[in-house]
Amino acid sequence: MFSRTHTLTQMGTTRTAYSLATRCTPRQVWPWAPPSTPPTSLINAQRPPGHNTLPPSAFLAHIFFARPFGVYPTGPRWGRQVERWGLHPGALRVVHTPAHSGQGPMARADGRGITSNTKLNQDLVTAAKSSDNEQLCALVMARWQDFNAVNAATAYQKLLLMRTAPDAGDRRHSPRDAALAVLEPALRDLHIPVFDAHQCASTLHGLAKTRRRQPRADMVHADMAASRHAARP
Amino acid sequence: MLRDLEKRSLCVLDNFNPQAIANTLWAFAKLGLLPSEVMVVGLTARAVEVRGDINPHHISSMLWAFATLGLQPSKALIAGLTAQVLVKRNDFEAQGIANTLWAFAKMGL
Numbered sequence A: 001m002f003s004r005t006h007t008l009t010q011m012g013t014t015r016t017a018y019s020l021a022t023r024c025t026p027r028q029v030w031p032w033a034p035p036s037t038p039p040t041s042l043i044n045a046q047r048p049p050g051h052n053t054l055p056p057s058a059f060l061a062h063i064f065f066a067r068p069f070g071v072y073p074t075g076p077r078w079g080r081q082v083e084r085w086g087l088h089p090g091a092l093r094v095v096h097t098p099a100h101s102g103q104g105p106m107a108r109a110d111g112r113g114i115t116s117n118t119k120l121n122q123d124l125v126t127a128a129k130s131s132d133n134e135q136l137c138a139l140v141m142a143r144w145q146d147f148n149a150v151n152a153a154t155a156y157q158k159l160l161l162m163r164t165a166p167d168a169g170d171r172r173h174s175p176r177d178a179a180l181a182v183l184e185p186a187l188r189d190l191h192i193p194v195f196d197a198h199q200c201a202s203t204l205h206g207l208a209k210t211r212r213r214q215p216r217a218d219m220v221h222a223d224m225a226a227s228r229h230a231a232r233p
Numbered sequence B: 001m002l003r004d005l006e007k008r009s010l011c012v013l014d015n016f017n018p019q020a021i022a023n024t025l026w027a028f029a030k031l032g033l034l035p036s037e038v039m040v041v042g043l044t045a046r047a048v049e050v051r052g053d054i055n056p057h058h059i060s061s062m063l064w065a066f067a068t069l070g071l072q073p074s075k076a077l078i079a080g081l082t083a084q085v086l087v088k089r090n091d092f093e094a095q096g097i098a099n100t101l102w103a104f105a106k107m108g109l
Helices: A017-022 A056-066 A076-087 A114-129 A133-146 A149-160 A175-194 A197-209 A222-231 B002-011 B018-031 B037-049 B056-069 B075-087 B094-106
Strands: A007-010 A013-016
Touching (some): A114 A133, A133 A149, A197 B018, B037 B075
């Protein structure tokens, strides 16, 4: 119904009749963003002022009132709008909170926050190498909410493979087990569903190395399987 | 945790490289737990696909895991691994040779 032939030029940008009617500009009509361009390539794109289609008050309300209280309007139009705010170079400084700035299980896939998570992974590796075991446990306890899948896999493997002193006392209440108790539910619910092949395999490998076997009804012990094979005629 | 990891592994099985396959099989064998049948079939098929990139350590680990779990790999995988053993025989270490021969014996090959 609406096509590029129904365009108006406004503030140096091209808008379709559809965009004017809905007050929401489809990305494909922007001259610097062809339809096939992935969103990440727009991070450094030059935008003219006033390109946001919702009023500035909505933006400010979103930043100062909605986000801190965990209120997130939904809907395709709002989603597109927030995406534009997030991609705007000026918005990067403002819209930076740990929960949605590229860290944690809610991390965006647009590349922001990767540096933070890389740094976090380096910190985990450094803490695991240190002679003080509690350093890694403390780091996990303090930052597990910021972990992405890579951080979670790294932390879990390092915790599993952590050497514990034989005379460490009651291991049920050790910092390592406390950190594992915090991390395991997060792994199951948030991180394992997005694990890649390497993370799956290396986590299984770590579990096996420490023989952290957990009961599972639909898994058969190899000994039982062998005896079944042997019992066959 | 194991079930979740196994389920996720099935989703990303197409991206498994020889090391991931060997690690996964080795982990199940080390834990003494049989993976699900679909997992075994998937790992076996994927191992056949990537057999060209496999190294001696992966070969011996895979064969050791299959033998430990009491599983019989498919004929295609056995043929592929055997061919790779012959091609890469000079790169095997003593432990790898021992594990490979033990696995072949255990599987009755």
